[in-house]
Amino acid sequence: MNAPQTSAQLQPQARQRPVPAALLAALSARFGARCSTALAVREQHGRDESAFTTVPPPAAVVYAESTSEVAEVLRLANEHGTPVIPYGVGSSLEGHLLAIEGGISLDVSRMNQVLAIHPEDLTVTVQPGVTRKQLNEELKHLGLFFSVDPGADASIGGMSATRASGTNTVRYGAMRENVLALEVVTPHPVKGSEVIRTGSRAKKSSAGYDLTRLFVGSEGTLGVITEITLKVYPLPEAITAAVCSFPDIGAAVRTTIEIIQLGVPIARVELLDANTVRAVNKHSKLTLREEAMLLMEFHGSPASVREQAETVQALAADQGGQAFEWAETPEERTRLWTARHAAYFAGLQTRPGCRAITTDACVPISQLATAVVESVDEANAGGIPYFLVGHVGDGNFHMGYLIDPDSADERARAEQLNHQLVHRALRLGGTCTGEHGIGLHKMGFLPEETGDGAVEVMRTIKRALDPKNIMNPGKIFAL
Amino acid sequence: MNAPQTSAQLQPQARQRPVPAALLAALSARFGARCSTALAVREQHGRDESAFTTVPPPAAVVYAESTSEVAEVLRLANEHGTPVIPYGVGSSLEGHLLAIEGGISLDVSRMNQVLAIHPEDLTVTVQPGVTRKQLNEELKHLGLFFSVDPGADASIGGMSATRASGTNTVRYGAMRENVLALEVVTPHPVKGSEVIRTGSRAKKSSAGYDLTRLFVGSEGTLGVITEITLKVYPLPEAITAAVCSFPDIGAAVRTTIEIIQLGVPIARVELLDANTVRAVNKHSKLTLREEAMLLMEFHGSPASVREQAETVQALAADQGGQAFEWAETPEERTRLWTARHAAYFAGLQTRPGCRAITTDACVPISQLATAVVESVDEANAGGIPYFLVGHVGDGNFHMGYLIDPDSADERARAEQLNHQLVHRALRLGGTCTGEHGIGLHKMGFLPEETGDGAVEVMRTIKRALDPKNIMNPGKIFAL
Structure with a gap:
């Protein structure tokens, strides 16, 4: 057992990587007003609902409006070795959004379209900035609902990233069970970024490694989720x-x-x-x-x-x-x-x-x-x-x-x-986190819960998929 | 779209790695009669229920009786860069068990103990060689059942490795939904092997990457599953x-x-x-x-x-x-x-x-x-x-x-x-495999289904976790 955490340990130690002026200039040239360096905007994106003392905010906030824009940001960030912190609506509870290693916040809240509803298959495909309430508004007239409901009106992207659940999970499952497939922009050692798809709309599949569930719960450390295909349910009689x-x-x-x-x-x-x-x-x-x-x-x-x-x-x-x-x-x-x-x-x-x-x-x-x-x-x-x-x-x-x-x-x-x-x-045979994720706050508990070997496997995956450690670094485990 | 596969492509081309005599000698010295090189035993372990023409059988079959024995085998195999093909009851349908790159078969069918039953939590923990019927026999008197039922009386280890499902899946889910946690022996670049645990008995968790579901469906290519914690259900009224x-x-x-x-x-x-x-x-x-x-x-x-x-x-x-x-x-x-x-x-x-x-x-x-x-x-x-x-x-x-x-x-x-x-x-938006896995037979379809990017992510994970490519090589994707 580790010694109790002290309050000092809970003040995240900022290990800021400098954000190159060239990167900020490139982002500004590309995204114009959608790349903000205003202090209020940066501060809003550098905190969440946790009780963490704020660390310095990200150097800039980029508002992406499409998958290809997310891919552009990752490519630029990868070139400069600069951290990218994906941001939905800011409702996380474990310090996920704090820029403890500096870098930029990538706000996907404007990617908020419901892309497809297949009532006959009980599936929907949404962009990451769609919130759970917004989705349910769009489903209501079809006699359908989306079941996962954390307390906040969280974004579906954020809920996927933290493997969220809620009050209906006892009957309908968590995000783990309800995400069928994802589109993810991944950092790529050569190309800088790559868009991948992790599954189909089939209800089950044995086609290769379960990448959907690898990214669900990866807390933004392996890539940026840009599309989510979900199960929905008929409203009960x-x-x-x-x-x-x-x-x-x-x-x-x-x-x-x-x-x-x-x-x-x-x-x-x-x-x-x-x-x-x-x-x-x-x-x-x-x-x-x-x-x-x-x-x-x-x-x-x-x-x-x-x-x-x-x-x-x-x-x-x-x-x-x-x-x-x-x-x-x-x-x-x-x-x-x-x-x-x-x-x-x-x-x-x-x-x-x-x-x-x-x-x-x-x-x-x-x-x-x-x-x-x-x-x-x-x-x-x-x-x-x-x-x-x-x-x-x-x-x-x-x-x-x-x-x-x-x-x-x-x-x-x-x-x-x-x-x-x-x-x-x-x-008692349980876990330190049922649905909020590890973030910063529970990092000390993870090796205790799963053992060092499992954490080392996670680190190995992280190093392989994100060799420059640009995706939300310093969360879940230290490298 | 790929050109149709020809029958020639379906005869797996054996790219046999020579199995060093020193490895066979070490296994024989360690496992005695539980390391067999008898042709009939090797041939039985070198095929499955698929229609593949048999390739040369594995050079030896080792019957492991404990997790630590599995770890010993992996350590030795890693030292010699020799393939290891985990074997349960041999009921796979897609060529998973064929020794297309040579190596040894690691038979875990004697690891067939039900280790724990927690009726009050509706969970059980079993060794990989326990079959689904055996488990249900042990659960019956408690008013419980295990729901996943492929046609064959498959082993729980094999069912986990192929992400199997069955007739009850429409209501109770596939192995994806019913495996709560695993113990896995992984190849390790330095130690040769390492035993990890991927989860707890909690019904849900957001503690780090979902390693349970990474190994479920990995078809023996990332490690050997040595313990499985499953959900079970009350027999309906x-x-x-x-x-x-x-x-x-x-x-x-x-x-x-x-x-x-x-x-x-x-x-x-x-x-x-x-x-x-x-x-x-x-x-x-x-x-x-x-x-x-x-x-x-x-x-x-x-x-x-x-x-x-x-x-x-x-x-x-x-x-x-x-x-x-x-x-x-x-x-x-x-x-x-x-x-x-x-x-x-x-x-x-x-x-x-x-x-x-x-x-x-x-x-x-x-x-x-x-x-x-x-x-x-x-x-x-x-x-x-x-x-x-x-x-x-x-x-x-x-x-x-x-x-x-x-x-x-x-x-x-x-x-x-x-x-x-x-x-x-x-x-039509589906998958080439709902429950049998890719194995050898469906390798040509995987990139078509998921795109090259997703397969490249799978390859990257495989290379990172199994640097000498000893775990069931040549299955799911070519490296």
């Missing part, structure tokens, strides 16, 4: 949401474990601790009971939804669950899920000026009660305000420790709690 | 199987397309053409109507199964489906599915002495009727006996062209049909 309060958080978790072990095809099962319910009530003007709560949703035929709901209600009652409340109208459901998606920001607002240090452990479902209850006990003893939400059907939960960003002491205490929480998850 | 005959194959396929587009959570939907039904009737002593047929299974609660079955029955009737017959007892179901799994061998037996050239295209579901009907029309015109089976819910189907292996003319005509079928699948 019937949908019912429900909330249920529990006497303590352990009872809510134990109910979840039983739901999963019984094989109930529940579509969503989200845990909110009492702190989160309080924050959400205030932020979203709701009147939920301020106790540990499960927020659930059932999809299927009317009969199947009824059957699932009855089973779950019985399991919840056995654990002391009370006040099972149904939300059957779309409006009620939307209100509840909007509140859930806003939980992170609601949590932040309970302590003005704070930043959140966010955990993301995921454990085998049988270990979830231990993981959650022990982490909550430690947090209560630790004296740092926090909130807890969880995609508990997957064994995944987040604590947000709300720290004063100027207090080294609070930062250190929160990191110590995070450290204990992660080590517990690893001991 | 209710199971019903049904067969339905159709006036023509197009009607059966159109019914399938509607089932999938409607989002019916069908557990299995298999197509058998009239030729296959005839072969299966004879082989398994059944009396099925000798017409195009769908063989289906529904899993869920009793109410949900009833509901699914009613929906499907109505869709089938619209397409002229007749003689919907139910099989509700476990014995009836087992008889039907055993017959389905034996279809490949039943097909072979319709022409004594023949070998099958097997296709494996997979297309977006909306294109399946075109892909199947045009391929059948061509096969009927082509004059080569054939059978057709399909995991049609996934858009995946197999034709087996039954050739006289000594007839260069029949081989060429079958390959021409295969060629046309694959090109059609690629035009």
